[in-house]
Amino acid sequence: MSDPIGNSRSLVDDWERGAQERAAKYEAMREAAERISLTGSAADGAVKVTVGPNGIPSDVVMTDAVSRLRPEEIAAAVLEAMRKAQGGYAAELARIVDETVGQTAAGQHIVATAERNFPQAGAPGAPGAPGAAVVKKRARDDGDFSGDSYLG
Template sequence: MTDPLANVQRLVDDWERNAEEKAARYEAMRQEVERISITASAAGGAVSVTVGANGIPSAVTMTAAVSRLRPEQIAAAVMEAMGKAQAGYPAELARIVGETVGETPSGQHIVAVAERNFPQPEADAPPAPPRRRSGDDGDFTDESYLR
């Protein structure tokens, strides 16, 4: 006959061991996620953006080639490169989650949130030309020189 107290103790020990293993896997995931670094470029490599943990930009670099771009093209290139880098974040996060915590509901939720926050960029459509408001003199202000 088995001792009920021994069975309870074994169940508690198993639960504790599983909790410690799970905590270790999530800690490993956290450490790997903190090391994420994804860089993408735009405008023929003139602009690069690096995103890190949580898809937050950590660096923006530009080459001398940006001198041939208009300000609105530089801004568009920064946004394009950032979007490309962030679009790679969910896949990298999914890889890390798969290697550390596996196909758990919480792991799937973490990846789903990243996919929702950082969707794949739209197909490479040419950027729309900047639109001017009627009466816009192109000096980047809302003020008239007639005032």
């Protein structure tokens, strides 16, 4: 004769053990993701930008070679180096997700979000890539500072 209460306890214990294991894997993923540090360079190494967790810049280094660049070239080099560093963020995060939680729906969502936010340099839709969105400033100020849409 089977023991329904004993079976229920066993199922709950198994579920709890599984939940604890999954939580430990996601904690390991979080800890590894917090250690991400990627550096991109531009202008023949005159500018280097390092990004950390979440692809946010954490350091900018310039060599004396920037003195030969015009201000707009320096600005462009900083952006290029930052985009190069950020372009590797999704791949590094995908590696971490694969090693910790595997191909779970949550892990795939995390990687897909990173890929959307930080496309690889030269990828379609990446800043500076062919077909990338270009934001243009309005030709004149209409004086409306409300931020409200007239559509709705």
